[in-house]
Amino acid sequence: MLLRNFLPHSLALVAWLSLAACTRSGSSSQPSETALPASFNTDWEFVRDVDTVVGPAFFVREDKVRPWAGVLLPHTPRLEAVVTKEQQWQGTCFYRRFFRVSAADTSRRVAVRFEGAMHEADVYLNGLRLARHQGGYLPFTVDLTPYLKANVENCLLVKLNNQDNQAIPPGKPLKDLDFNYYGGLYRPVQLVVQERLRITDAVEAARPAGGGIMLHYENVSEQQATLHVQTEVRNDYRDARISKVQTVVLDAQGKEVARTLTDAPLLTPGAATSVRQLLPLAQPTLWSADRPYLYQVVVSVLNDKGQRVDQQRLSTGVRTIRFAPDGFYLNGQKTRLRGTNRHQEYPYLGYALSDEMQYRDAWKIKEAGFNFVRCSHYPPSPAFLQACDELGLLVMNSIPGWQFFGDAAFQLNSLQNVRDMVRRDRNHPSIVLWEAALNETDMSKSFMDQAHQAVHEELPWPTDVYTCGWLDYAYDVFIPARQHAKAPDYWHKYSKQKPILLCEYGDWEYYAQNAGFNQTAYAGLKASERTSRQLRGQGEQALAQQALNFQEAHNDNFIGPAIGDANWLQFDYKRGYDPDIESSGIMDIYRLPKFAFYFYQSQYGPVPDALGFGKPIVFIASYAQASSTPRQVRVYSNCSEVELQLDGRTLARQRPDQDRYSNQLAHPSFTFTVPAFATGTLRAVAYQNAKPAAEHTCRTPGSPHHVQLSFDKSGRDLTAGRQDAVFVYATVVDAQNTPIPTATTPIRFAVTGDAELLGDNPVAAEAGVATTLLRAGRTAGTLRVTATTEGLPAATLELPSVNP
Template structure:
């Protein structure tokens, strides 16, 4: 009997230990639902909102964007004071005061970087209230510092990124930014030596002991690859941590035959870091990372020892109407569109963008230039202090992302002082003291590893092709836009506001017509080819991926190769054609052979038909009669992998154009366009780009109403007014309604709050058959 009792006691003891270990691990709970919000200065008119949230839904073209104070508050419960409680805000625009139970506890300046509030000293067991006073006023001490009326983008107010309530034990792994440790805080993993056989690096784990007793700790790290294979690493010995003190544990990481992260096969590892005290797990931190080798040498840029010309784009993070308040899924969809356009690189102009977007770049194999906030403004005093802190915060937040290869610690197009540039580079190198960290600046300054001018900052026709300063390399950070629009206008963008050469500019809305959209594509193609001639050019990024709003101008900046609703223009397919047809990407992405006819083939179309393709040959048919089969014209001055092909038809004849792509004599792909008939009906669709609508949190997706003929061909000059209605409580329509079609497509934004039940959207337009779409 005694043995039985002893066994039972032992089992209870083991179960208790397991329970203790289980509940000891941190919790990270979404804290975005059911906030109260008001813009009322008396803070009496509250409405319930969910995060991400914008303080003001704007019109499609933002003029006199709302700026001001707003307030958020939320009740929450704390089960026990034995735990640490933190609120983690991914992004609030752009000055925030935090109150706990009406007591001011924290201030943050900066709309693009996260901050953590340790609320433990201020909460009580049971019910508590957190309140935020938020403003997005012009503020010369908060980077980028420039007032909206002179800025090339907008400061959309509100709590526009995720918020989390994090609970840990008093002995815990810190947050990298909140810890404020140079080259430390949180979890940092870096591989100093990488090849196909082995990766050698170090893991640093920062631990804080906020308990009232001295403790001993050990740390275990587990790396799990995409196939589930695990490798375990441990700290060499127990480490003493005094009460109210902190310590950093360092672990050697040695990975045999690593699965390398790359642009075509972006292998990711899950890193689990467990913190133990007295043999019991007291905290666990999990993240994803990748193993890759990057180098900029005299011969160019190398990824995993393979030379790569970096082909990329620029991206602003805004959506129409809701500004910056977009979901993690919407961030992912943007990344998918960038990859599908043929790009393997994105410059995050001109500020730190969301963690979700960087995660998507990690997952999809998109190289990243990470940027601090800056655009044509340089301040002194507190501005400099805040900018320097942003560099530290950016490095600490993003250092484990394999996608980040270049750090733009430069205030874009701003007259930076030598002292600023020196200090900015010094700070980044302090935070990331590794050999493969590369800084970039728009000024040709020796403090930076890489010179990243815009193409228009050089002189035509060579621009930067003859740039040479020893082994110093150049990446053209913006191109394809200004040198055609304003004949190398430089920075004086408003001077050319009345320029009438509409057909020459690369700034074309999607409804600008076939001729002008083709010119935009030709502009990008010509500039791309020219950049390839640069003696020291390792890559480039076009301006830009998506159309966007500008604070200083009452129109959309329309250099995007897709419009603000993410609908592609012809130029999108030029870039897609530059991807190797043999490259195979993840199923969620488009890859392989492609061919695209850049014509609407209506009465206004040119009989000279442009086709973009990455195939060896293209055959063009009109009404099933072969027009010609030809290869792209190549010559000494043509360095593009796949130049556009122009077929010269004698005249327009209505019907169907069909292009067939051939590789090594075999047909591998085709594309058709048909002359549209009379507008007859509407067709509804919505875009998820490989990421289904979130059923637990707010999400935003585009809903498209196409105006088509009876055969489903889009009427590309249709501008009919389309009215959208919705049936279902789980979502709402955001945007102008009725909405005029642009180039045959009317778009509205669908915001879902918690899509547990289907919603039905109906589109109607005078004289057209109604369309109905159910979203589950």
């Protein structure tokens, strides 16, 4: 099987113990000294576009032929321009790392786990090729133990090729693909050291419903729940071993709420067994989107002396889910799925995001008012899923695929992707749907049957497991895009007794199908005006039209049996088949919001959830620019009334709209008529229970006066030593600190401290904001960013870079 094509002399793959770069498992006694590094994401060397024949020189430091450069992981082979006629880099690149191990470590089990290597990888140690892996979105692990040399330098070499390969999903040539897949070791690499009596890894074990640790809940209510824990223990010693499995459950405060100890069967050399345990939980706090409460499950393997020889710690949420034709039920409560789609790329860095950057993306999706995200069109980073667990985002996890159905090798790899995705991610409470389907692809019935069955074989529970696919055939939930049906009814009249969830809407209809059937002015708009593909720099009218398109489509999706929807999409992104940005995101590629962001934000609340999302909000979708005639201004709010003022004079205080764009919404928009003015200040005050709850002010901008600097934290500090990066924004403002949306001023950035700036420099402002990407170095400290532009005073921002 191509996806997991390991050479015969490779041993079974090592278990992944945690998201840390290097994890040590030890007994309860003092661990022995080791020469293994504290982190395995540092001290790599990289080269690309060189002779691809691997020879002895690759494994010695004194390689004078190839220009090896020192790098940290995650890493991208080339920083990519945001907009260019040149296609992203494809080719062969190499990563290598020199490291030492002690004799004590060679008596254990040492392996290397790759979270994401795009997309064909050959792994060598000291000149010997140990493994080949095909597939860029899911992990694989290589056992190094038999080939390590103690107390001398070992060289680990990874050869990667991200060129088109129709056997490797998504399979479609990049020049025809509606997204990019970038190269490199773009997710963390872990060096894992375990005792030879150990917990296995689910992906490595490659057994249906087996390997590693698998969690499942039954009899769930607010009064009780039963946690089923299945742990696979393996003995790699040369003699039989006795072991026990101990499982402890801790609540969010670290208090123990359940414990059990179970004898494992006697394990002969090379044997593995699954130990099943039941732990009753009294009055559990249930996990939900509004209150994402997490427990910790700590599973330990004890030897015959009662010493801990291996341990894993997992977070878990107690919850039930049910999809039915009339709705989605979370913990028995009917819940409308209000979602978006997300591509994982960043400008310049492609896929090479730190765990903190993954968290910030999830934070922004939650901040936008969504409770659901589809991982289009491939499995995301484990760090993103962990963030969804913590923030309360329901997830549709997806295999790689888009408009391509390859030959037998491709199909075999796709089915392996299904299993590996489920094995890697099965314990996340956030995941409610498994998209075991190739998006917008004419799959065979046989393939769909096998993909659907694979999920249920991996998760053999009678409840809480649901597959989904864009074709209405084998899957538990039907997930068409809105545009897969015709206006004006779309999916209003879908009558099958199957849950239907609209997994994409708001883009293609308005781009290609003239879908604005309710908009009275739509027929007179040019194609460039009616589309939802609008960059921030295209102005107020374009952004207002995009927001109206999304509002109209979202409102229409409530008509009929759909149990929820996911717009296309959260962030602008790049794609292989077009050099331009795909700009239907409600935030741009730099994670700056467009007007549509605030429409969606207004659909959540106004009572804050447990994490503070969903507060009362109000937003004026206007730049308050001069107008010689009266005009309509739309205001978004989740409150019951809004008052709009112009220069302190109340224009109106009114209830929400009840028009054809709003009549199905939880929180319709507010439309005001604003008289002509040359300059002025618009102020909106939102009222809830007759009391002011939120306000927003926008002013007619004056002349450029200075630059303001800010940076995007989104719940996570900039972290040193982890390739973490944050966006720094330079906003051109007038003397009253009003942003100037027409400013295109080039701005140059500089930084002092242990950090670097990535990408273009200077950067032209778009809609008044120039953005740079600031990456922290190895040491924590205060960083100082300066922005300069001709004719305006320099601006300075200090921000901290913190330790992990």
